[in-house]
Amino acid sequence: MQITFWGVRGSYPVPGAATVRYGGQTSCVEVRTAAGECVIVDAGTGMRQLGNKLAREANGQPSQYHVLLSHVHWDHIQGLPFFSPAYIPGTRISVYALLTAADELNQVIGGITRHEFFPMPLEAVPAAFDFHQVEPGVDFVVGGFHITPIALNHPFGSVGYRIDADGSSVAYVADTAPFDKVLHKQHFLAGPEPLSADDQVALTAMRDALVARLRGVDTVIYDTHFLPDEYERFPHYGHSTPDQALVICQEAGVRRLVLYHHAPGHSDEQMDQVAATYLAKGAAIGIEVLTSFEGMSLPIGAG
Amino acid sequence: MKIRFWGVRGSFAMSGRDFLRYGGNTCSVELLANDGHRLLVDLGTGATEFAKHLMGAEFGKGQGKLPILLTHTHLDHIQGLPFFTPFFIKGNEIRIMGADPISGLSLEATLQNQLAPHYSPLNGLENLAAGVTISSFVPGGTLNVPGFTVQTAAVPHGSMWTTAFRISADGKTVTFLSDVEYPSLDEPLPQALALAQDADLLIHDAMHSDLDYEMRRGWGHSPARAGVIVAERAHAKRLALFHHSPDATDDMIDEVVVRTSGETNVPVFAAAEGAYLDV
Numbered sequence: 092m093q094i095t096f097w098g099v100r101g102s103y104p105v106p107g108a109a110t111v112r113y114g115g116q117t118s119c120v121e122v123r124t125a126a127g128e129c130v131i132v133d134a135g136t137g138m139r140q141l142g143n144k145l146a147r148e149a150n151g152q153p154s155q156y157h158v159l160l161s162h163v164h165w166d167h168i169q170g171l172p173f174f175s176p177a178y179i180p181g182t183r184i185s186v187y188a189l190l191t192a193a194d195e196l197n198q199v200i201g202g203i204t205r206h207e208f209f210p211m212p213l214e215a216v217p218a219a220f221d222f223h224q225v226e227p228g229v230d231f232v233v234g235g236f237h238i239t240p241i242a243l244n245h246p247f248g249s250v251g252y253r254i255d256a257d258g259s260s261v262a263y264v265a266d267t268a269p270f271d272k273v274l275h276k277q278h279f280l281a282g283p284e285p286l287s288a289d290d291q292v293a294l295t296a297m298r299d300a301l302v303a304r305l306r307g308v309d310t311v312i313y314d315t316h317f318l319p320d321e322y323e324r325f326p327h328y329g330h331s332t333p334d335q336a337l338v339i340c341q342e343a344g345v346r347r348l349v350l351y352h353h354a355p356g357h358s359d360e361q362m363d364q365v366a367a368t369y370l371a372k373g374a375a376i377g378i379e380v381l382t383s384f385e386g387m388s389l390p391i392g393a394g
Numbered sequence: 395m396k397i398r399f400w401g402v403r404g405s406f407a408m409s410g411r412d413f414l415r416y417g418g419n420t421c422s423v424e425l426l427a428n429d430g431h432r433l434l435v436d437l438g439t440g441a442t443e444f445a446k447h448l449m450g451a452e453f454g455k456g457q458g459k460l461p462i463l464l465t466h467t468h469l470d471h472i473q474g475l476p477f478f479t480p481f482f483i484k485g486n487e488i489r490i491m492g493a494d495p496i497s498g499l500s501l502e503a504t505l506q507n508q509l510a511p512h513y514s515p516l517n518g519l520e521n522l523a524a525g526v527t528i529s530s531f532v533p534g535g536t537l538n539v540p541g542f543t544v545q546t547a548a549v550p551h552g553s554m555w556t557t558a559f560r561i562s563a564d565g566k567t568v569t570f571l572s573d574v575e576y577p578s579l580d581e582p583l584p585q586a587l588a589l590a591q592d593a594d595l596l597i598h599d600a601m602h603s604d605l606d607y608e609m610r611r612g613w614g615h616s617p618a619r620a621g622v623i624v625a626e627r628a629h630a631k632r633l634a635l636f637h638h639s640p641d642a643t644d645d646m647i648d649e650v651v652v653r654t655s656g657e658t659n660v661p662v663f664a665a666a667e668g669a670y671l672d673v
């Protein structure tokens with residue numbers, strides 16, 4: 092397997108001189124098998140550039156694309172209307188997502204292209220879309236990929252994916268808060284709320300399930316939006332730090348961690364520091380820590 | 395009056411080396427009157443940079459007041475809203491004014507939908523700590539904005555309408571005509587010409603190259619030539635090309651400016667993120 096990062100930023104795209112090296116586009120990762128099969132994880136603004144590449148490869152011919160969504164916050168879906176293969180007639184796009192709000196999935200995702208937001212509604216796009224609701228605990232198969240959805244701790248819910256193919260595996264763990272101070276539910280948090288005994292149980296169960304699913308995974312991509320001091324100020328925003336990711340990876344026996352979903356305010360210089368700091372911290376406990384940047388490609392597993 | 399472009403890109407925010415000189419942020423433009431009154435047009439990603447600038451002053455203390463005009467609610471004009479930090483400080487008073495996007499759907503309901511729980515953790519305008527008021531207007535009249543005189547008109551933009559603005563202060567006038575496509579290039583609509591009449595600065599949609607324009611008639615955007623025609627007929631003193639295509643690199647925009655300048659006596663430049671400019 093091979094993974095390629097097309098957008099590594101969280102929250103919103105950040106153009107400019109400060110983000111030239113790590114990149115300014117939001118969440119989107121391409122996962123490809125040795126045979127060339129592909130799934131796309133998240134449809135943030137990085138998806139535009141991926142789409143341009145795939146459209147060139149398709150050379151006008153329709154194809155089928157599979158898109159796994161962690162959740163539908165804008166930074167994870169905004170690239171979808173700019174995915175150029177969607178404008179090739181005959182193209183089929185299968186979208187997999189958690190149903191986090193009352194609406195039907197197609198309404199939520201179609202909603203981003205409503206008249207007032209985007210010039211062309213989803214129904215008018217030449218590609219045919221189908222929507223699949225994922226449920227943590229219920230595995231599914233997409234071509235040569237075996238996909239395991241994992242519940243995460245994020246406002247209104249989010250789901251990570253363990254993806255197995257070619258005899259190896261990669262996990263995408265974004266967006267998520269750690270599993271101690273705050274339990275995200277289906278309401279707005281102005282700040283951390285006191286945890287009930289049930290909340291504690293739910294957090295522990297979510298954390299245990301995540302660690303169990305990550306066992307044996309070759310590479311883990313993790314939401315490390317915050318530096319520790321930023322996390323202390325915004326523990327209710329639904330994101331983690333590299334330190335929290337390292338603890339989870341260590342418990343799961345994972346040997347390679349990729350830092351991902353960088354805060355929009357982190358400049359290239361800051362990211363260089365983050366990369367150096369956590370490369371050393373990881374090395375001390377036997378974990379290779381890589382800091383994702385736009386365009387980074389990684390082989391997964393031996394082959 | 396001064397102007398500062400915080401975002402000049404159309405459709406899609408572009409990061410990377412090819413977009414550094416003109417900037418990759420989507421639409422957001424600040425107007426600053428000599429007496430300190432401010433006005434923002436549009437809330438694209440450029441507004442997040444403007445927000446940082448504001449937070450260093452009275453907005454960081456919850457003492458800021460800001461009127462925001464929206465041309466329309468396509469995402470490249472509102473995608474900075476959930477990240478516009480002055481909204482999160484109690485005491486700030488921010489008024490967003492725009493036309494209802496379609497009949498039966500108010501501006502407020504549209505922005506509320508942008509912050510719906512599945513799309514944004516903010517989960518609704520009511521969770522913004524600042525005092526935020528959203529008011530719809532019907533284009534064609536004037537708006538009451540402290541420190542400025544603002545005239546509005548609806549102009550066609552593909553399947554919808556956008557609002558164009560003529561904004562005056564300190565005896566100077568800026569006309570904002572972005573996200574517009576006239577039924578015919580050679581016949582700019584009278585309401586556009588009226589707003590641009592004798593303007594000191596005309597900011598005009600220049601999204602399409604001439605080739606794209608031929609292929610994308612009806613998509614709701616203009617080539618640079620449309621701005622030239624409006625500027626010449628309305629006797630505007632300067633033309634700023636705006637709403638650059640996400641495909642247009644810095645070098646490509648340079649070329650458009652050189653070519654367009656060669657076709658008219660009106661001074662032409664391409665809007666770029668950066669410093670305050672005198673109008």
Ligand SMILES: [Zn+2]
Pocket residue numbers: 101102118164166167266352
């Ligand atoms: Zn995110």
Ligand SMILES: [Zn+2]
Pocket residue numbers: 162164245266
């Ligand atoms: Zn999110």
Ligand SMILES: [Zn+2]
Pocket residue numbers: 404405468470471573637
């Ligand atoms: Zn636009």
